[in-house]
Amino acid sequence: MPILRRARAKGADADDVRSDLPQGTLDLLILKVLAPEPLHGYAIAQRLQQVSRDVVQVQQGTLYPALHRLEQRGYLSASWKASDTGRDAKFYKLTKQGHAQLESGTASWERLAAAVGLILRLEGGRP
Amino acid sequence: MTWFGRFRRRTALDRDLDRELQDHLERRTQALMAAGLTPAQARRQAAIESGGAEQVKEAVRDVRGTRWAHDFAQDVRYGARSLRKSPGLLVAAVLSMGLGIGANTAIFSLVDAVLLRALPVRAPQELVVLENDSFTNPIWEEMRRLAPAFSSGALAWSEERLDLSNGGETDPASGLWVSGSFFETLGVQPALGRLIDPADDRRGGGQDGPTVAISHAFWQRRFGGDPAVIGRTLAISGVPFTIVGVVPARFLGPSVGRSFDVAIPIGTVDLVKPGGPQSQLDGRSTWWLSVMFRLRTDQSIDAATAALRGVQPQIREATLPTDWPAEMLTRYLNEPLELSPAATGMSEARRHYREPLLALMGIVGLVLLVACANVANLLLARAAARQHELSARLALGASHGRLIRQLIAESLVLALPGAVVGLTLALWGSRFLVAQLATSESAVALALPLDWRLLGFLTGLSIATALAFGLAPAWRTRRVDASDAVGHATHSRVTRRGAVSGPLVVGQVALSLVLVVVAALLGRTFSALATRDLGFDPDDLHTVGIELRRTAMEARPELATRLGEAAARIPGVRHGAVSVVEPMSGMGWNGPITVPGGPQRSGRDRMSMFNAITPGWFATYGTRVIAGRDFDRRDDRGAPVAIVNEAFARHFFGTPAAVGRRVVMETGPGRPSCGR
Numbered sequence: 067m068p069i070l071r072r073a074r075a076k077g078a079d080a081d082d083v084r085s086d087l088p089q090g091t092l093d094l095l096i097l098k099v100l101a102p103e104p105l106h107g108y109a110i111a112q113r114l115q116q117v118s119r120d121v122v123q124v125q126q127g128t129l130y131p132a133l134h135r136l137e138q139r140g141y142l143s144a145s146w147k148a149s150d151t152g153r154d155a156k157f158y159k160l161t162k163q164g165h166a167q168l169e170s171g172t173a174s175w176e177r178l179a180a181a182v183g184l185i186l187r188l189e190g191g192r193p
Numbered sequence: 194m195t196w197f198g199r200f201r202r203r204t205a206l207d208r209d210l211d212r213e214l215q216d217h218l219e220r221r222t223q224a225l226m227a228a229g230l231t232p233a234q235a236r237r238q239a240a241i242e243s244g245g246a247e248q249v250k251e252a253v254r255d256v257r258g259t260r261w262a263h264d265f266a267q268d269v270r271y272g273a274r275s276l277r278k279s280p281g282l283l284v285a286a287v288l289s290m291g292l293g294i295g296a297n298t299a300i301f302s303l304v305d306a307v308l309l310r311a312l313p314v315r316a317p318q319e320l321v322v323l324e325n326d327s328f329t330n331p332i333w334e335e336m337r338r339l340a341p342a343f344s345s346g347a348l349a350w351s352e353e354r355l356d357l358s359n360g361g362e363t364d365p366a367s368g369l370w371v372s373g374s375f376f377e378t379l380g381v382q383p384a385l386g387r388l389i390d391p392a393d394d395r396r397g398g399g400q401d402g403p404t405v406a407i408s409h410a411f412w413q414r415r416f417g418g419d420p421a422v423i424g425r426t427l428a429i430s431g432v433p434f435t436i437v438g439v440v441p442a443r444f445l446g447p448s449v450g451r452s453f454d455v456a457i458p459i460g461t462v463d464l465v466k467p468g469g470p471q472s473q474l475d476g477r478s479t480w481w482l483s484v485m486f487r488l489r490t491d492q493s494i495d496a497a498t499a500a501l502r503g504v505q506p507q508i509r510e511a512t513l514p515t516d517w518p519a520e521m522l523t524r525y526l527n528e529p530l531e532l533s534p535a536a537t538g539m540s541e542a543r544r545h546y547r548e549p550l551l552a553l554m555g556i557v558g559l560v561l562l563v564a565c566a567n568v569a570n571l572l573l574a575r576a577a578a579r580q581h582e583l584s585a586r587l588a589l590g591a592s593h594g595r596l597i598r599q600l601i602a603e604s605l606v607l608a609l610p611g612a613v614v615g616l617t618l619a620l621w622g623s624r625f626l627v628a629q630l631a632t633s634e635s636a637v638a639l640a641l642p643l644d645w646r647l648l649g650f651l652t653g654l655s656i657a658t659a660l661a662f663g664l665a666p667a668w669r670t671r672r673v674d675a676s677d678a679v680g681h682a683t684h685s686r687v688t689r690r691g692a693v694s695g696p697l698v699v700g701q702v703a704l705s706l707v708l709v710v711v712a713a714l715l716g717r718t719f720s721a722l723a724t725r726d727l728g729f730d731p732d733d734l735h736t737v738g739i740e741l742r743r744t745a746m747e748a749r750p751e752l753a754t755r756l757g758e759a760a761a762r763i764p765g766v767r768h769g770a771v772s773v774v775e776p777m778s779g780m781g782w783n784g785p786i787t788v789p790g791g792p793q794r795s796g797r798d799r800m801s802m803f804n805a806i807t808p809g810w811f812a813t814y815g816t817r818v819i820a821g822r823d824f825d826r827r828d829d830r831g832a833p834v835a836i837v838n839e840a841f842a843r844h845f846f847g848t849p850a851a852v853g854r855r856v857v858m859e860t861g862p863g864r865p866s867c868g869r
Contacts, residue, residue, distance in 0.1 A: 106216070106217075107213060107216075107217050108216070108217045108220040108221065111217075125242075125243075126214065126217060126242075126244060126249045127243075127244045127245075127248055127249045127252050130210075130213070130249055130252070130253050131252045131253050131255065134253050134256045134257070135256045138194070138199075138256065138257070151223075153216065154216075155220075156209070156212070156213045156216070
């Protein structure tokens with residue numbers, strides 16, 4: 067029946083990384099791990115988990131929409147290539163635009179983090 | 194990839210996504226197996242971690258932003274399928290809509306052509322027309338000389354029936370006298386060759402002799418679109434004119450509702466109409482030219498009018514009619530010249546048909562509303578029968594919004610064939626209506642192209658219609674409940690139908706009633722017109738127009754009389770006669786009347802309509818002669834006599850008794866009146 071509405075897995079969002087990561091941060095992290103070399107989706111998730119020492123665990127339901135969104139915006143380009151295991155995998159690569167986005171995103175994140183840090187280090191709420 | 198690319202390549206994108214997710218799953222499974230799980234455990238674990246392959250895919254598809262479009266396409270497909278299952282409804286709805294949309298589009302195309310559309314010329318908003326009918330050539334020549342003072346260009350034209358035959362049977366064509374500046378100032382480019390230019394507009398013709406530019410339609414009709422037509426000659430009233438070019442098809446002339454076959458320079462008028470001792474070009478009371486100006490960019494119409502009035506005394510003084518009474522000359526000198534916008538051209542048709550067209554537009558609007566109500570009712574009845582299906586959908590997880598979108602999509606599906614039927618009807622109907630407007634005397638030519646304006650109107654109307662009739666059933670789905678899917682709830686819903694369709698039916702009946710009343714009134718007017726006493730008996734009456742332009746002025750009365758007598762001798766013909774003015778032809782001839790010894794009259798009060806006839810004319814037309822006698826051949830040479838009608842006698846004498854009274858036609862000698 068065409069009108070059937072897809073059952074949205076609302077529950078899956080609850081333990082999603084999004085609840086821990088501020089809005090838009092995942093995009094920046096993905097750009098960052100792709101900066102040195104192209105990776106496929108699984109490797110990206112692994113790399114994020116390793117580098118963050120298991121703090122950042124990205125669900126597929128979050129990772130792939132993010133990858134496709136970044137690709138649509140022109141920050142990433144994707145192509146199928148043979149991977150180390152010999153099987154073909156879809157590798158994502160940072161575009162020129164992506165590099166620029168990573169730079170400006172990093173800069174604004176650092177500015178924000180520094181500002182938040184300043185405020186949180188206040189003693190007694192007064193400078 | 195663009196949005197449209199993502200929309201079109203959905204299947205390929207989905208396959209790619211499938212592969213990608215499958216690859217992820219396998220890698221995870223292998224990683225888990227490497228960590229010590231059995232293959233079965235690893236697969237299960239990986240699947241659980243993925244959060245559900247379908248859910249992931251849906252989330253990725255959402256990113257593409259094409260979902261609504263795919264849903265819509267799906268709704269349309271489904272709508273088409275389900276409508277195919279009820280062909281009766283389909284036919285009824287498509288016909289209702291087709292009629293409604295067709296009638297509206299047909300009338301709109303006329304309204305657009307007559308009232309709205311700008312002339313197909315360069316910057317039509319800069320064009321202004323000199324008000325009040327027509328002007329003499331001396332006035333035009335003054336205007337042309339002084340035009341640079343108050344405008345960026347001036348043009349003049351006049352319409353006239355011309356004879357293109359080279360001896361033998363007459364070959365009538367619509368002629369357009371144009372000033373040399375006409376095409377240039379309007380910005381009309383030739384479709385072929387060149388158009389009339391200032392060098393052509395000289396008395397007796399320019400360097401190339403008398404020249405003519407022909408209309409596209411005439412070129413096709415007469416010459417089969419032959420490009421070798423340039424340089425050939427065309428006889429106009431027996432005078433050879435050289436064809437220099439073809440006017441583009443979309444330019445039908447400055448008058449909306451009329452077109453022309455040949456355009457010839459004003460300066461050559463004496464070649465075509467060698468009338469009398471004075472040239473028509475010098476006639477100071479021969480009013481035949483219309484005049485238009487092109488404003489300068491950023492010049493307002495008020496500024497131009499003020500500038501024009503500044504030079505008005507100069508123009509008037511130089512062109513004073515020689516044979517006018519003093520009273521009229523004063524008015525001639527003082528009446529202020531007036532300019533008005535002419536972007537949409539000049540039109541008799543517009544004056545005549547403006548209100549009827551707008552009234553028609555209103556009526557067909559009502560027809561469309563009735564058609565909408567009609568289709569809405571059909572759909573409501575169907576929606577009631579589909580209650581069960583709809584509640585089943587709700588039970589399966591569809592939202593109310595989705596159901597409404599589905600029903601609206603079905604309406605649009607229904608509207609599409611309706612629009613096609615409507616377009617067909619409109620194209621046929623508007624041409625039919627235009628053909629109906631034409632009389633034997635004047636053809637009505639309107640450009641009715643199938644252009645973006647018409648298609649835009651049609652599309653907008655169809656969508657609005659679909660929404661109008663789709664809304665009622667869609668709105669009702671709010672009351673459908675998922676629980677209805679269970680049990681026999683359908684029955685209880687059907688009984689509640691009246692709640693929505695009640696007002697609809699009332700509205701429909703009210704609108705229909707209005708239409709019936711309007712139709713009855715129209716019918717009444719029509720029958721009154723058809724049975725009206727015309728003052729003559731139109732049965733068995735046949736009229737023939739005689740072209741006497743090629744006969745010398747003095748020989749015309751004799752020839753006409755002989756033709757009338759010859760016609761009367763044809764077996765089966767009871768009477769035959771000749772008149773200058775044919776009754777009901779729209780032509781007229783008027784002049785002032787004085788009654789010796791009667792009261793002083795002025796203006797309209799002393800005007801009367803004239804006709805010149807041969808003996809037997811009243812018998813031919815079946816008009817009763819109440820008193821006195823008919824003309825006979827003696828009257829040609831005897832004392833001048835006239836026959837007047839009752840209305841004339843009452844007006845000028847105050848009594849129906851008119852025989853023996855004397856009246857004076859101001860331009861002629863005194864004549865006693867005689868008979869009715």
